[in-house]
Amino acid sequence: MTEAQNPLGRIATAYADLVEGLATVATGRARRGRGGAVLAVSGAPVASLNGVFSPSPEPLADDIAALAESEPWEVPWSIQVRGVPGRSVTDEAARHGLTRLDRSPLMVRHPDRGMPAEPADDSLKVRPVSPAELGLYAAVMAEGFEVPQEVFGLFADPAMGALEGVTFYVAEVEGVAVGTGMTAVRGDLNGIFNVSTLPGHRRRGHGRAVTMELVRAGHAAGAPTAYLYASAMGEPVYASAGFRTEEYLSVFSAPQG
Missing domain, CATH: 3.40.630.30 (Gcn5-related N-acetyltransferase (GNAT))
Known part of the structure; x- marks a missing residue:
């Protein structure tokens, strides 16, 4: 897939590298699936800091499943994919009890903002x-x-x-x-x-x-290209600083309470 077809691919790859690096230092539990998905276990008691992330705009449920099934998951964890998740990914998340879906805006500030x-x-x-x-x-x-x-x-x-x-x-x-x-x-x-x-x-x-x-x-x-994943509350604040929402990260986790 070319950069024109996947313009945010570089950002997704950079984010995948980061979560892999953090987990490698924290616990040593980080690895890649055959389809490019990343398993990263930081050990922190928060779902968003442990899980499986696919940097692909078309995530492979089989790739995610293979990584998810390889861990005992003694900490809260999540499955994270770009954009609107397909049925196969949603079903895979549900199979692990990850039925809560949150969407985090990916916001980018481009170099032309100066x-x-x-x-x-x-x-x-x-x-x-x-x-x-x-x-x-x-x-x-x-x-x-x-x-x-x-x-x-x-x-x-x-x-x-x-x-x-x-x-x-x-x-x-x-x-x-x-x-x-x-x-x-x-x-x-x-x-x-x-x-x-x-x-x-x-x-x-x-x-x-x-x-x-x-x-x-x-x-x-x-x-000069800055990016971040915002909360819904923070989105207008970052927008006022020159960032714009270009995609959403879908995060599946277990329901709280």
Whole structure:
């Protein structure tokens, strides 16, 4: 399939490489199926961080099934495919009890949007953290997403700092960490993840400011095309920052409760 026929294929491939890399560092449990799907088990107690992801616009249910059946799945997990899932994938997910379907907007900010302007208010400082500071990063991110720290404990491992192209950031006000972000640069693509703001510092534009700083970092690294997977709530915020929704990621998981 050519790039013209699958214009978002490069992004899907970059995302697959990232989830494979994270799982490889966290647990060593990551592998590829014959049809290109990726199995990645981070060990985190959250479905979206464990599972099978197909970067193909036409995912093969047999490929997904072979990977899904190869794991004991002692942690929550998911099956993730691009776009609208077909019947065969939906049936395969249901066979494993993954009957909840969520859709995450894939949003892209193209190079023609240009380098974002420097912020008028420089009270918020966004800086990369060293591997030794990843414990701080993970703790702030957990607080920002209002979940127990063990949910994002994998990001506290200093070994994560060795992931090629991946940089972790904290946002600070007067030296106090109030938010986080992460970039994953692959060629001219800059994936943006883990943007969070502490509850007591919301509604001040910090999340948008962190995102713009990460976009600038991508430009500086030769990756002017930025992408991210947004929540429904975050979609209009990122749209105001020059991102546009170009596809949806369908995520099958077990019903909660």
